[in-house]
Amino acid sequence: MDVSKIKTHDVLIVGAGLAGLSAALEISEMDPAVNVAVISKVHPVRSHSGAAQGGINAALRFDDSWKGHLYDTVKGSWFLADQNAVRILCSEAKDVIARLDKYGALFNRNEDGTIAQRAFGGQSRKRTCFIADKTGHNLLYTLYEQAMKRNITIYWEYFVTSMLIEDGAFKGITAIDLMTGELNYIQGKAVILATGGAGRIYGQSSNALINTGDGIALAFRAGIAVKDMEFFQIHPTGLLNGILITEGARGEGGYLINKDGERFMKNYAPKFMELAPRDFVARSIHLEIQAGRGIENEYVHLDLRHLGKEKIESRLPQIREIAMNFAGVDPVVEPIPIRPTVHYTMGGIDVNNRTQTEITGVFAAGECSCVSVHGANRLGGNSLLEAVVFGFISGRETLKFIQNRGLNTISKSLLTTEEQRLSALLSNSNGEKAAPLREEMENAMITSFGIFRNENLMQSGLIKLLELQKRYANVVVEDKGKIFNLDLVRVLELGYMLDLARIIAMGALARKESRGAHFREDYTKMDNANFLKHTLVRKDESGALEISYKAVNIEDIKPLEEIRY
Ligand SMILES: Cc1cc2nc3c(=O)[nH]c(=O)nc-3n(C[C@H](O)[C@H](O)[C@H](O)COP(=O)(O)OP(=O)(O)OC[C@H]3O[C@@H](n4cnc5c(N)ncnc54)[C@H](O)[C@@H]3O)c2cc1C
DSSP: OOEEEEEEOSEEEEOOSHHHHHHHHHHHHHOTTSOEEEEESSOGGGSGGGGOOSOEEOOOSTTOOHHHHHHHHHHHTTTOSOHHHHHHHHHSHHHHHHHHHHHTOOOOBOTTSSBOEEOOTTOSSOOEEOSTTOHHHHHHHHHHHHHHHSSEEEEESEEEEEEEEETTEEEEEEEEETTTTEEEEEEOSEEEEOOOOOGGGGSSBSSOTTOSOHHHHHHHHTTOOEEOTTOEEEEEEEOTTSOBOOTHHHHTTOEEEOTTSOOGGGGTOTTTGGGSOHHHHHHHHHHHIIIIISBTTTBEEEEOGGGOHHHHHHHOHHHHHHIIIIISOOTTTSOEEEEEEEEEEOOEEEOOTTOBOSSBTEEEOGGGEEOSSSTTSOOTTHHHHHHHHHHHHHHHHHHHHHTTOOOOOOOHHHHHHHHHHHHHHHHOOSSEEHHHHHHHHHHHHHHHSSSSBOHHHHHHHHHHHHHHHHHHTTEEOOOOOSTTOHHHHHHHHHHHHHHHHHHHHHHHHHOOSOBTTBOBTTBOSOOHHHHOEEEEEEEOTTSOEEEEEEEOOOSSOOOOSSOOO
16 A cells, blocks of 8 residues: 655644644634644544533532642542643633633523533532533534634544654654545644544443544554553443443432342442442442342443433433433433443553653644543543643644744655555455454453453453454455445554553553552552552563553642542
């Protein structure tokens, strides 16, 4: 597969979700003359941001302050979040909501015209702004409209296959135009990776099929450290097929009930009950089912009936629709069967508070990055906020970076290597199919690196992942055609996921403690003395994986030794 087109822009943004579009808007508002291109493997409004239901956090009420939001976020993170980064997140939240409002986001309102806010897990105040239960959908369309108004080029259905770095600096990316099958070289002075999460590594999950962690793997392959990947959020309330039922359902007052009709959260988090942070609630549901108090030994009930039809229809209309269409129950009259579902990538590309990675000209924002504001457990409503706050910041920082810089020329040999890699993949006819490999990876991940982990399970998981990586070297792309070759896309995505799966495994095995989403049956306590630190995994010169650690930034909030809700 040869490069058939070369394109040139000042700034490249990979990803057209909330983070990527926020970055693009910031640049074009600050300097409309800058030539920005957004590249996305799907049409922008199909990015996973559009699936966000429950809302976006900001301290807006008279009885609230961003410092309260900061405290709740740091405690919810099991003290692993960097406090200077959380300070930026929370203190900029109010202005960001005002900016989204100005752009035309249709936030729900109170009678007096102020923006309405609902309760969310782990928060001591109602601070989640929402647009019914379709918050992400509305925000994504709003930002996309704004992007269309401006001088922003969008290449959609372009799949990025590599990020090209030479002499320690960013040169450009290669991307397949899926419509024609042509390989493009897109060069720029800087890139912002905004490629979202990697939930699909675990197979069934609340995530879209496109959430395969591509950008995290691209950065890793380029030699950038990946941070805290062992922390993978499992959301408490998914339907049995994995589809998400928003935390907003509990925020509006929904109950979790076991087979005896008991609100069992009183035994696990007596103060916060159903609105304890997600890691607590997910583990509690799992333990109830394990103890034989689940329904059909498989699930528990989310009961919304007492909220009444009017509230369900006005605040949770999509949840009602999803429950009726995918679980066959109408929440107005029946409880919804739910169980935990894989949801969110807390770790990601290691960046500083200015969204810079360690490679000159490479920035990252949104779910693919780890700045880190979520630490070991993200609070609901904080990731849409992160995507927008740090999306804008990445735009500003990139703009500063490209001042007085010219384009970097690239050695032809770098492009040739990528052309040859893709050609070899396409020409292989005698290897293994990708689908079974993928299924084995998903099973290994959910079995060995799920809600409860231990040394034996994880060791056998890692052995399996290493075996799969070897087998992947001989994988076959069955479709040899050019137009919309999704078979090729799925194979490339599987390569990205296998890289990340191994990083998750390494970090999880090395972290001999329990913290947030990483719960070990063999080390059940949080261990600040040894593990209040970020995990970094990177490739060394020989291509081997290397693990190291980095201190957590602590400002005013002193880490506790034990966490209760
Ligand atoms: C069902 C669901 C509900 C959620 N609800 C909430 C909520 O209520 N509140 C909240 O705060 N958070 C919520 N989240 C999390 C939140 O939606 C995400 O963390 C956030 O939207 C991520 O935004 P992003 O811009 O980083 O990435 P995304 O919106 O995922 O966008 C990623 C972009 O990268 C592009 N891309 C990826 N790989 C490639 C490639 N190889 N080549 C080209 N393009 C590529 C994609 O095309 C896409 O445009 C929810 C998540 C899910 C799954």
